[in-house]
Amino acid sequence: MLKKIYDLSLQKKSAMQEPFDIEIGPVNYSVFPEGNDSYTIFKDGREYIQIQKDTSSIWLKMDYKTELPIFEEDEEVNAIGQAIEKYVPEEEEGDEEEL
Numbered sequence: 001m002l003k004k005i006y007d008l009s010l011q012k013k014s015a016m017q018e019p020f021d022i023e024i025g026p027v028n029y030s031v032f033p034e035g036n037d038s039y040t041i042f043k044d045g046r047e048y049i050q051i052q053k054d055t056s057s058i059w060l061k062m063d064y065k066t067e068l069p070i071f072e073e074d075e076e077v078n079a080i081g082q083a084i085e086k087y088v089p090e091e092e093e094g095d096e097e098e099l
Helices: 001-017 076-088
Strands: 020-024 026-033 037-043 046-053 060-063
Touching: 020 076, 026 076, 037 076, 046 076, 060 076
Parallel strands: none
Antiparallel strands: 020 026, 026 037, 037 046, 046 060
């Protein structure tokens, strides 16, 4: 039983590492997880911003040149971060057979 729980945990983690799309209002974003709660965000097919989770409700935009967080509250960045937290990856067909 422990192996099944461990396997499910690994599947969820690996699924979260795959790129996914989110929608906020009329805007679609592509999200590419980078690890350590960092994400590269694409908008309209172009690299748009990099964000990182700071606290449970605050997300920070990263400076492209220095790769350091910019400590300014940004509503769009927070909205993207909240959508990332709410995202649930779709299960692939065939995963149910392994359980």
